[in-house]
Amino acid sequence: MKTFWQRFFGNPRVIVGLAWLGVVLVVAIIAPVLAPTDPFDIVGKPFLKPLDTYVLGTDSLGRSIWSGLVHGARTTLIIAVVATLASVIFGTLVGAVAGYYGGLIDDALMRLTEFFQTIPSFIFAIVLVAILAPSATSLVIAIAVVSWPPIARVVRGEVLSVKAREFVQAAVIAGQADLAILFRQVLPNTMSPLIVTGSLLVATAILIESALSFLGLGAPNLMSWGFMVGAGRSFLRDAWWLVTIPGIAILLTVLSINLVGEGLNDALNPRLADI
Amino acid sequence: MSDTVLSIENLTVALPSWSDRPLAVNDVSLSINRNEILCVVGESGSGKSVMAKAILGLLPAPHVRVTNGQVQFDGRDLLKTSEDDLRDVRGKNISMIFQEPMVALNPLMRVGKQINEIFQIHTDMTPEQRHQRVVDIFADVHLPEPDRIVSSYPHELSGGQRQRIMIAMALALEPSLIIADEPTTALDVTTEAQILRLLKELQEKHGTAVLFITHDFGVVAEIADRVVVMRYGQLIESGNTENLLRAPQENYTKALVAAVPSLTPRHRVPERTPASVLELRALQKTYGGRAGVFGAKGREVKAVREVSLDVPKGRSLALVGESGSGKSTLARCIVGLEKPDGGEILLDGENIAGLSRKQMMSYRHLVQMVFQDPFASLNPRHRVGNIIALGPKLRGVPHTQAIDKARELLGLVGLQEDAVDRYPHEFSGGQRQRIGIARALAVEPKLILADEPVSALDVSVQKQVLELLDELRQSLRLSMLFITHDLRVAAHVCDDVAVMRQGEIVERGSTADIFANPVHEYTQQLLDSVPGKLWQH
Numbered sequence: 182m183k184t185f186w187q188r189f190f191g192n193p194r195v196i197v198g199l200a201w202l203g204v205v206l207v208v209a210i211i212a213p214v215l216a217p218t219d220p221f222d223i224v225g226k227p228f229l230k231p232l233d234t235y236v237l238g239t240d241s242l243g244r245s246i247w248s249g250l251v252h253g254a255r256t257t258l259i260i261a262v263v264a265t266l267a268s269v270i271f272g273t274l275v276g277a278v279a280g281y282y283g284g285l286i287d288d289a290l291m292r293l294t295e296f297f298q299t300i301p302s303f304i305f306a307i308v309l310v311a312i313l314a315p316s317a318t319s320l321v322i323a324i325a326v327v328s329w330p331p332i333a334r335v336v337r338g339e340v341l342s343v344k345a346r347e348f349v350q351a352a353v354i355a356g357q358a359d360l361a362i363l364f365r366q367v368l369p370n371t372m373s374p375l376i377v378t379g380s381l382l383v384a385t386a387i388l389i390e391s392a393l394s395f396l397g398l399g400a401p402n403l404m405s406w407g408f409m410v411g412a413g414r415s416f417l418r419d420a421w422w423l424v425t426i427p428g429i430a431i432l433l434t435v436l437s438i439n440l441v442g443e444g445l446n447d448a449l450n451p452r453l454a455d456i
Numbered sequence: 457m458s459d460t461v462l463s464i465e466n467l468t469v470a471l472p473s474w475s476d477r478p479l480a481v482n483d484v485s486l487s488i489n490r491n492e493i494l495c496v497v498g499e500s501g502s503g504k505s506v507m508a509k510a511i512l513g514l515l516p517a518p519h520v521r522v523t524n525g526q527v528q529f530d531g532r533d534l535l536k537t538s539e540d541d542l543r544d545v546r547g548k549n550i551s552m553i554f555q556e557p558m559v560a561l562n563p564l565m566r567v568g569k570q571i572n573e574i575f576q577i578h579t580d581m582t583p584e585q586r587h588q589r590v591v592d593i594f595a596d597v598h599l600p601e602p603d604r605i606v607s608s609y610p611h612e613l614s615g616g617q618r619q620r621i622m623i624a625m626a627l628a629l630e631p632s633l634i635i636a637d638e639p640t641t642a643l644d645v646t647t648e649a650q651i652l653r654l655l656k657e658l659q660e661k662h663g664t665a666v667l668f669i670t671h672d673f674g675v676v677a678e679i680a681d682r683v684v685v686m687r688y689g690q691l692i693e694s695g696n697t698e699n700l701l702r703a704p705q706e707n708y709t710k711a712l713v714a715a716v717p718s719l720t721p722r723h724r725v726p727e728r729t730p731a732s733v734l735e736l737r738a739l740q741k742t743y744g745g746r747a748g749v750f751g752a753k754g755r756e757v758k759a760v761r762e763v764s765l766d767v768p769k770g771r772s773l774a775l776v777g778e779s780g781s782g783k784s785t786l787a788r789c790i791v792g793l794e795k796p797d798g799g800e801i802l803l804d805g806e807n808i809a810g811l812s813r814k815q816m817m818s819y820r821h822l823v824q825m826v827f828q829d830p831f832a833s834l835n836p837r838h839r840v841g842n843i844i845a846l847g848p849k850l851r852g853v854p855h856t857q858a859i860d861k862a863r864e865l866l867g868l869v870g871l872q873e874d875a876v877d878r879y880p881h882e883f884s885g886g887q888r889q890r891i892g893i894a895r896a897l898a899v900e901p902k903l904i905l906a907d908e909p910v911s912a913l914d915v916s917v918q919k920q921v922l923e924l925l926d927e928l929r930q931s932l933r934l935s936m937l938f939i940t941h942d943l944r945v946a947a948h949v950c951d952d953v954a955v956m957r958q959g960e961i962v963e964r965g966s967t968a969d970i971f972a973n974p975v976h977e978y979t980q981q982l983l984d985s986v987p988g989k990l991w992q993h
Contacts, residue, residue, distance in 0.1 A: 347833035
């Protein structure tokens with residue numbers, strides 16, 4: 182029987198996804214080296230074609246698209262990852278407490294979760310950013326607030342099933358306290374679906390961030406891919422590269438995350454993957 | 457007998473690459489004759505179910521596949537028959553009865569309709585004829601009020617009734633062969649006895665051949681004409697039931713037969729110490745009644761009704777009962793997993809009923825539990841050493857000392873001491889159950905509560921675990937409350953027996969007395985129902 186890592190890295194789709202994500206990650210980290218100028222600086226004439234003077238050309242105000250793309254990777258990744266972490270942590274806590282304690286606590290927390298789920302998530306995110314005033318922090322908050330409910334539901338379901346297993350009863354009989362049982366015995370056994378859902382959530386977070394930036398609700402002084410698409414959309418017919426280049430970056434990144442997420446799922450549940 | 461119904465020749469079935477062995481069935485040949493029950497016996501992983509599925513082309517393709525052999529039925533090789541023709545053979549000529557009738561029946565369809573459909577597909581009877589035929593078959597399998605049951609849904613019926621429906625379904629088209637895969641394993645012992653009797657009766661009436669797959673030698677003794685023993689996909693031994701059970705030839709068969717606990721209680725010193733380690737006084741527990749914010753109030757179930765019972769110091773008491781008798785609830789109350797609604801639980805003289813979890817802490821070390829399912833009772837993410845050391849550590853024993861103690865205990869239950877650093881998945885079911893026992897012993901309890909500790913294990917492993925429990929109990933002078941549905945197991949390890957039914961203790965006494973002279977009619981019925989009771993080895 183192959184190990185988890187063998188199954189994970191033996192999957193060609195995972196390799197493709199990881200390769201692209203690796204590139205994006207490296208680019209984001211060394212962005213100041215790759216593009217030393219501020220992405221908002223005007224570097225030349227507007228609407229220069231790619232490979233003309235600058236690698237990827239310039240936008241409607243003469244800003245370097247390459248610089249925007251590189252720095253945008255940074256913004257997009259940081260906001261998506263932080264927002265995902267926040268929603269995973271909060272969702273896990275809510276789901277774990279609801280599933281473990283059950284009864285009225287469960288009812289209360291799950292009705293709260295449903296309350297959040299019934300609001301159309303993107304509209305809700307727009308409202309939150311509008312109320313909080315656009316900034317990186319409010320983007321993170323808005324994305325986290327609209328994406329924790331699925332996590333809470335997944336974790337609750339897992340906790341319910343793990344809780345019924347006998348080793349949890351054994352811990353009760355040994356005299357372990359509730360919170361210790363929840364964190365040491367139950368939660369470690371709910372990890373695999375959580376990892377899969379969480380990794381796919383990063384892709385959703387990137388999409389929400391891009392969409393908000395597209396609408397002009399992004400972080401004001403941070404270049405991001407969604408902002409670039411939004412700023413260039415009126416010139417689509419005259420200067421296709423303004424929209425297309427960041428658009429492809431978003432597409433490839435989201436696709437890669439999905440490939441890796443699926444790969445994680447297949448590697449964690451080998452039997453399902455084969456059927 | 458010359459009229460062979462089915463013959464399997466050199467059947468070999470390959471398993472997918474991730475399995476622990478390459479072949480599920482390795483070069484097995486056997487044949488079944490008309491009007492004969494052939495039992496295929498084997499422990500888990502022996503390939504007996506895979507073989508049965510291969511006959512009907514039900515293997516989970518493409519991963520598990522037949523690589524060699526023939527299955528001759530009615531003049532043709534079923535392995536070379538097209539899927540369309542096979543579909544016709546299934547049900548009409550060969551039918552199958554599964555272990556879990558709830559899963560095998562469609563929950564959204566009335567049971568009468570499910571059988572009616574078979575006639576609709578395979579015969580040209582009119583609707584009235586079909587209905588009459590369904591009612592007739594239901595009467596045939598002794599279902600009460602067939603007219604009413606025809607229009608019931610599966611969930612409205614009991615487990616035994618569902619299995620009768622499955623048998624009715626299997627018999628519907630009067631097939632020449634029925635394959636029954638552990639059809640009574642999920643049933644209670646009294647129901648099991650009825651179903652076995654019914655199968656035998658119908659098989660004789662219709663002259664059907666039955667391929668009966670089981671792990672239970674009691675069942676074999678009860679119904680088989682011939683027996684085939686399988687192990688690791690290979691055929692070990694076959695023969696006439698009488699001869700094989702009385703004088704098995706192969707070592708493996710001998711060991712298997714010897715591992716079946718005898719129904720005769722072992723001789724015990726009938727010393728009776730006055731002091732009790734555990735005493736229950738009018739204990740009560742009712743389930744249900746809790747209502748959610750929007751939910752309706754649930755139905756109340758009185759799981760335990762005023763039970764009074766005592767476990768004397770240094771003795772073992774078997775609590776015997778069928779599923780739903782309340783025996784597990786009773787155990788859960790004693791270890792504090794449930795709060796009883798009334799009555800007292802005196803543990804070493806002190807009442808622990810109704811204590812909070814904090815208050816229970818000072819009594820936890822007195823009573824520990826061994827669980828039923830060795831795969832669910834050990835946390836897969838923790839090392840064995842930490843699993844065993846948890847109890848002592850919570851009582852303030854330093855980590856290294858607790859781990860040393862765990863090593864010692866592992867030696868005591870017959871495992872290697874280096875097991876402390878390994879994870880549960882590296883061990884077999886029997887070994888895991890030993891780890892479970894070591895965990896229970898870690899806090900030096902006075903009473904061990906064992907809830908069906910061997911029912912998930914194969915017979916040969918079952919015997920070793922039972923013997924280990926018995927030895928440890930005597931050498932450590934422990935008391936034990938042993939919960940089981942299996943009277944053979946009770947006879948094997950316990951000094952006393954209490955029989956429980958519907959939340960009440962109906963009879964209690966020493967094992968020898970109760971097995972020799974059961975007084976209550978339910979106890980008599982239970983003893984009567986033990987499969988293969990007349991067979992002594």
